[in-house]
Amino acid sequence: xxxxxxxxxxxxxxxxxxxxxxxxxxxxxxxxxxxxxxxxxxxxxxxxxxxxxxxxxxxxxxxxxxxxxxxxxxxxxxxxxxxxxxxxxxxxxxxxxxxxxxxxxxxxxxxxxxxxxxxxxxxxxxxxxxxxxxxxxxxxxxxxxxxxxxxxxxxxxxxxxxxxxxxxxxxxxxxxxxxxxxxxxxxxxxxxxxxxxxxxxxxxxxxxxxxxxxxxxxxxxxxxxxxxxxxxxxxxxxxxxxxxxxxxxxxxxxxxxxxxxxxxxxxxxxxxxxxxxxxxxxxxxxxxxxxxxxxxxxxxxxxxxxxxxxxxxxxxxxxxxxxxxxxxxxxxxxxxxxxxxxxxxxxxxxxxxxxxxxxxxxxxxxxxxxxxxxxxxxxxxxxxxxxxxxxxxxxxxxxxxxxx
Ligand SMILES: [Zn+2]
Numbered sequence: 001x002x003x004x005x006x007x008x009x010x011x012x013x014x015x016x017x018x019x020x021x022x023x024x025x026x027x028x029x030x031x032x033x034x035x036x037x038x039x040x041x042x043x044x045x046x047x048x049x050x051x052x053x054x055x056x057x058x059x060x061x062x063x064x065x066x067x068x069x070x071x072x073x074x075x076x077x078x079x080x081x082x083x084x085x086x087x088x089x090x091x092x093x094x095x096x097x098x099x100x101x102x103x104x105x106x107x108x109x110x111x112x113x114x115x116x117x118x119x120x121x122x123x124x125x126x127x128x129x130x131x132x133x134x135x136x137x138x139x140x141x142x143x144x145x146x147x148x149x150x151x152x153x154x155x156x157x158x159x160x161x162x163x164x165x166x167x168x169x170x171x172x173x174x175x176x177x178x179x180x181x182x183x184x185x186x187x188x189x190x191x192x193x194x195x196x197x198x199x200x201x202x203x204x205x206x207x208x209x210x211x212x213x214x215x216x217x218x219x220x221x222x223x224x225x226x227x228x229x230x231x232x233x234x235x236x237x238x239x240x241x242x243x244x245x246x247x248x249x250x251x252x253x254x255x256x257x258x259x260x261x262x263x264x265x266x267x268x269x270x271x272x273x274x275x276x277x278x279x280x281x282x283x284x285x286x287x288x289x290x291x292x293x294x295x296x297x298x299x300x301x302x303x304x305x306x307x308x309x310x311x312x313x314x315x316x317x318x319x320x321x322x323x324x325x326x327x328x329x330x331x332x333x334x335x336x337x338x339x340x341x342x343x344x345x346x347x348x349x350x351x352x353x354x355x356x357x358x359x360x361x362x363x364x365x366x367x368x369x370x371x372x373x374x375x376x377x378x379x380x381x382x383x384x385x386x387x388x389x390x391x392x393x394x395x396x397x398x399x400x401x402x403x404x
Pocket of ligand 1: 088089122
């Protein structure tokens with residue numbers, strides 16, 4: 001398998017220079033930097049004979065192999081979070097390009113078409129719609145997505161028009177049956193592979209996620225004149241509720257619960273808080289556990305509110321189901337990892353990925369994780385060149401089996 005280590009190394013550096021400063025990369029969705037990255041990747045694909053296309057949601061496709069019929073889709077996302085790292089998303093695009101080139105270098109002829117994809121705006125860091133490009137391609141965009149604006153008031157439609165599209169991202173939807181499979185390589189964003197000293201992992205499921213907003217209504221009062229037994233302190237109640245979220249999530253296997261935002265009204269040091277609003281991010285490996293965690297957290301919030309004499313309400317903002325990935329592709333990636341000398345464990349993904357949109361749309365989907373040290377969504381994230389090469393080789397073997 002002719003994965004070219006120097007070529008991959010050079011391209012990691014070239015791509016991370018776009019929006020990059022040191023090891024930090026800022027390449028937001030639909031920004032000029034993201035477009036330059038698409039141009040760079042598109043140029044590599046075109047040079048190898050790929051048919052290049054940008055769709056209505058600014059996803060980049062490079063198609064190889066002229067035969068009709070469903071394609072094998074392979075890739076990841078091209079954007080980053082603000083001050084993120086060099087590998088999240090980018091490594092999956094680079095390894096997809098490298099895998100295709102390695103097969104072409106080996107003289108493999110594609111029996112099925114292969115499409116390399118660079119998804120637009122996976123992170124949702126600018127417009128607040130995560131997995132934007134793949135949602136558009138698989139018909140899962142939220143209502144009114146094109147009208148979502150960034151902090152400057154510029155909408156997604158405006159940003160698309162600025163790069164020459166019509167401002168209608170929903171038109172990017174691919175026809176049913178366009179793809180026979182989707183494969184995505186991505187860095188593992190947690191420490192499990194690094195802790196175990198293993199270069200590659202195979203993703204079994206992608207977590208289900210519930211996002212909600214909790215509002216606690218207490219009674220605003222004078223901090224000096226209101227005795228402790230006569231208070232309805234919204235913030236003190238919220239504090240106990242937040243600890244309960246942590247406690248309930250700890251009690252369940254493969255579940256996490258996070259409160260990352262909180263606002264207090266009126267927010268003055270000499271006033272007993274009258275209202276408190278906090279966010280809820282509940283995740284688990286499977287649907288039953290998400291449901292169970294949601295029920296447990298709701299019950300705890302109600303109980304704490306009753307005991308403290310405050311009212312509370314929970315508004316569910318979004319709910320993404322847990323997605324088990326395709327069993328046959330899981331086996332294929334396990335075999336391909338083994339073939340490059342890695343006894344890869346199966347892991348679930350605690351982060352959302354473009355892959356879930358493909359699987360939810362009925363496209364059999366598989367994901368390969370590459371070990372990353374230094375976490376993710378920060379400039380310290382690091383996949384070593386050795387690990388990246390192993391990942392690209394395993395991906396190329398899988399592609400050869402699926403399309404060669
Ligand atoms: Zn990512």
